[in-house]
Amino acid sequence: MGRNIHSRERDVLVDLLRQVREEAGLRQVDVAERLEVHQSFISRFESGERGIDLVELRRMVQALGMTLPAFVDRYEAELARTG
Numbered sequence: 001m002g003r004n005i006h007s008r009e010r011d012v013l014v015d016l017l018r019q020v021r022e023e024a025g026l027r028q029v030d031v032a033e034r035l036e037v038h039q040s041f042i043s044r045f046e047s048g049e050r051g052i053d054l055v056e057l058r059r060m061v062q063a064l065g066m067t068l069p070a071f072v073d074r075y076e077a078e079l080a081r082t083g
Contacts, residue, residue, distance in 0.1 A: 010048075012078050018046050020064050020071070034063040 028042040061071040
């Protein structure tokens with residue numbers, strides 16, 4: 001497996017997190033406040049400038065009102081759909 005941070009899987013992850021945030025009716029600053037981080041943390045991830053680890057992903061999806069397993073299921077479905 002390659003180490004290219006701009007892989008299709010990463011693109012799907014970024015797009016899905018943005019989509020879930022928007023579906024929740026939240027702005028980047030709203031999510032940042034919930035996570036007690038600066039808005040640039042969210043912006044840099046959504047623009048592809050930075051990666052995210054599992055702990056950060058779990059906290060982010062919880063801030064969006066989802067569980068990590070539900071998000072992963074949706075992520076896997078999106079990968080299969082766009083495959």
